[in-house]
Amino acid sequence: MTQPVGAVFFDLYGTLVDLAGLEAACEEAAPGHGGELAVRWRARQLEATWLRTCMGRWADFEEVTSDALAVAAAELSLYDEALASALEGAWSRLSPRPGVSALLDRLDAAGLPAGVLSNGSIGMIRATLAGAGLGDRFGHLLSADGARAFKPAPAVYRLATDATGLEAERIGFVTANGWDAAGAAAFGLTVVWIGALDGSLPAVGPLERPPEAAALSEVAARFGA
Numbered sequence: 001m002t003q004p005v006g007a008v009f010f011d012l013y014g015t016l017v018d019l020a021g022l023e024a025a026c027e028e029a030a031p032g033h034g035g036e037l038a039v040r041w042r043a044r045q046l047e048a049t050w051l052r053t054c055m056g057r058w059a060d061f062e063e064v065t066s067d068a069l070a071v072a073a074a075e076l077s078l079y080d081e082a083l084a085s086a087l088e089g090a091w092s093r094l095s096p097r098p099g100v101s102a103l104l105d106r107l108d109a110a111g112l113p114a115g116v117l118s119n120g121s122i123g124m125i126r127a128t129l130a131g132a133g134l135g136d137r138f139g140h141l142l143s144a145d146g147a148r149a150f151k152p153a154p155a156v157y158r159l160a161t162d163a164t165g166l167e168a169e170r171i172g173f174v175t176a177n178g179w180d181a182a183g184a185a186a187f188g189l190t191v192v193w194i195g196a197l198d199g200s201l202p203a204v205g206p207l208e209r210p211p212e213a214a215a216l217s218e219v220a221a222r223f224g225a
Contacts, residue, residue: 003190003212004224006166008107009140011151011175012118012125015194017094017132025093029086030078040072041065046179049119049150058148060121065091091120092127096134099216104137110225115140117160117173119150140164152183160189169209172223178202181211192222 010016019042026041027034045068052059059067069087073079107114115138118125122143129135140163147155160171168188175181176195185191185207193201196213214222 003172003222005112005172005190006170007113007115007140007160007164008172008174008223009115009117009142009160009189010138010173011177011180012116012120012128013091013094015174015176016096016100016116016134017128018097019094021094022090025087025090029083030073030076033076033078037072037076037078040075041069044068044072053149053153060145061119061143061150062121062124065124089127091124092131094128094132096132097216100134101137103216103220104134106220106225107223110220110223112172112223112225113139113164115142115160115163117142117156119144119156121145151180152186154183154187157184157187157189174219182207185209185211190223192219194219 013019023034023038026037030037045065048064048068052064069084070079073083104114116125120128120143122141122145125141125143126135142159142163144150144156146159147153149155161168164171169190171189173184173189173191175184175193178193178195178199178201181191181193182201182204186204191211192214193211194214194216212222
């Protein structure tokens with residue numbers, strides 16, 4: 001179903017860039033443990049964002065990510081300064097997901113502004129986009145720094161309405177993360193969830209306008225582009 005919108009925002013990690021590169025970096029730094037370390041690192045990272053938001057203990061995503069690596073590596077008895085040094089900047093060396101550039105081309109051709117709405121610090125966002133060759137593709141780069149809270153807190157999604165002046169339902173949002181899709185939909189954004197085949201929405205109760213599942217190649221058409 002086509003949903004006309006005035007702008008489209010994207011989550012960054014796992015949506016615009018492929019987290020498979022994180023596993024490769026972890027394997028290089030800790031041979032034989034790359035897959036498990038990458039999964040634990042991401043899990044501890046997200047866990048910390050949710051806990052810090054609930055507890056009112058703000059730290060930006062760069063600090064959260066560094067702390068999460070220390071915890072995840074310690075759980076596997078792997079942590080030392082050499083590992084931390086080897087993985088410094090790993091989140092800025094991720095490749096774009098296949099099809100992202102073509103999708104952005106279609107949105108641009110249709111006159112739909114594109115933006116990023118991410119938990120990442122503004123420095124991480126810029127570095128990650130530059131590393132993926134996407135540094136000049138977005139008119140808005142919105143960081144959770146501006147809300148001093150992490151997704152799925154409503155204040156983070158409100159950054160998009162404040163930046164564009166559009167009503168929530170006139171803003172498209174694309175994410176691969178079910179918890180992010182639920183949070184954005186609960187706020188009122190028009191959400192396309194590209195990770196639906198790999199997971200399910202969290203049990204957060206009925207949503208008035210639930211996320212629509214689609215492949216990345218179908219996103220532009222869902223927004224009329």
